[in-house]
Amino acid sequence: MTSRFDIDRFMEQSGAVELDDIAWEDVPKYPLTPEALRALRYFMTTESATFYYLRGLIQTKPALAEPEFAPFLCAWAFEEEFHGRAFHKFMRAYGVDVDEDYRAKMYSRRTGGERKDEIGQFLLSVLFPEAWPAAHMAWGAIQEWTTYTAYTQLIQRTGHPILETICRRIMKQELRHFSFYYHQAEERLRSSRFAQELTSRTLKFAWTPVGDGMSSKDDVAHALQYLFDGAEGTAVATIEKKIRQLPGLEWFDLLSRYVSRNGIRRAPESWFDRSRVESAAVLA
Numbered sequence: 708m709t710s711r712f713d714i715d716r717f718m719e720q721s722g723a724v725e726l727d728d729i730a731w732e733d734v735p736k737y738p739l740t741p742e743a744l745r746a747l748r749y750f751m752t753t754e755s756a757t758f759y760y761l762r763g764l765i766q767t768k769p770a771l772a773e774p775e776f777a778p779f780l781c782a783w784a785f786e787e788e789f790h791g792r793a794f795h796k797f798m799r800a801y802g803v804d805v806d807e808d809y810r811a812k813m814y815s816r817r818t819g820g821e822r823k824d825e826i827g828q829f830l831l832s833v834l835f836p837e838a839w840p841a842a843h844m845a846w847g848a849i850q851e852w853t854t855y856t857a858y859t860q861l862i863q864r865t866g867h868p869i870l871e872t873i874c875r876r877i878m879k880q881e882l883r884h885f886s887f888y889y890h891q892a893e894e895r896l897r898s899s900r901f902a903q904e905l906t907s908r909t910l911k912f913a914w915t916p917v918g919d920g921m922s923s924k925d926d927v928a929h930a931l932q933y934l935f936d937g938a939e940g941t942a943v944a945t946i947e948k949k950i951r952q953l954p955g956l957e958w959f960d961l962l963s964r965y966v967s968r969n970g971i972r973r974a975p976e977s978w979f980d981r982s983r984v985e986s987a988a989v990l991a
């Protein structure tokens with residue numbers, strides 16, 4: 708099927724996030740709390756994990772059969788890889804030691820749930836080739852929108868001007884990714900009650916927040932607390948409100964259930980108190 712999303716325009720605009728003009732030498736001048744760095748590392752890991760998700764995705768039937776999927780997935784994975792590299796470079800410029808083999812380590816640590824997801828995804832795409840893309844697209848829309856919201860929060864909560872510039876550029880691309888997934892999901896869900904049912908059941912059974920599976924549960928909880936104030940903030944409701952606009956997903960409450968179930972609450976004020984840390988430039 709063809710969607711209202713202009714894939715040709717998307718492909719023409721796709722590319723590595725622009726970083727040539729970033730003053731990397733100034734990165735350590737602005738202090739970041741350890742909690743901020745931990746959240747940043749989480750997103751570096753999450754962005755760098757796209758390669759592995761792509762591995763699972765391209766084995767599914769719709770990835771080959773749907774004309775817009777292959778070009779999108781190529782450009783999407785390329786852009787996400789550069790998001791991970793941007794955070795990697797930022798952290799190293801700040802003075803944080805990031806192992807060069809962090810990606811291989813991350814993959815070897817990935818949870819059993821992540822492996823089961825890959826197999827489940829493949830089986831569902833074979834069993835329900837018509838309806839499965841709706842579930843996949845809705846899932847993608849949720850993860851992209853969560854990421855976009857996370858970066859608006861990261862900017863506001865770290866107060867680091869160079870990180871803000873990088874995040875704003877990345878966010879433009881996240882918004883375009885979200886738009887693809889959302890439009891695809893919307894059209895597929897609207898035209899099929901069965902696709903709505905399959906999508907709802909899949910999400911209720913298997914969905915977890917973006918980045919879960921490649922990081923520890925503690926790191927997931929930390930990111931959701933640092934950025935969103937867990938169950939006590941407004942960001943979770945804002946994310947869910949957007950997703951509930953998709954046909955058949957009016958019930959969507961999985962992120963609020965996740966933060967409540969895991970007791971994730973407001974982040975302590977001290978996590979944002981930059982006066983408690985010296986800038987890395989001063990420490991050096």
Ligand SMILES: [Fe+2]
Pocket residue numbers: 754786787790854877881
């Ligand atoms: Fe990204």
Ligand SMILES: [Fe+2]
Pocket residue numbers: 787851854880881884885
């Ligand atoms: Fe993205």
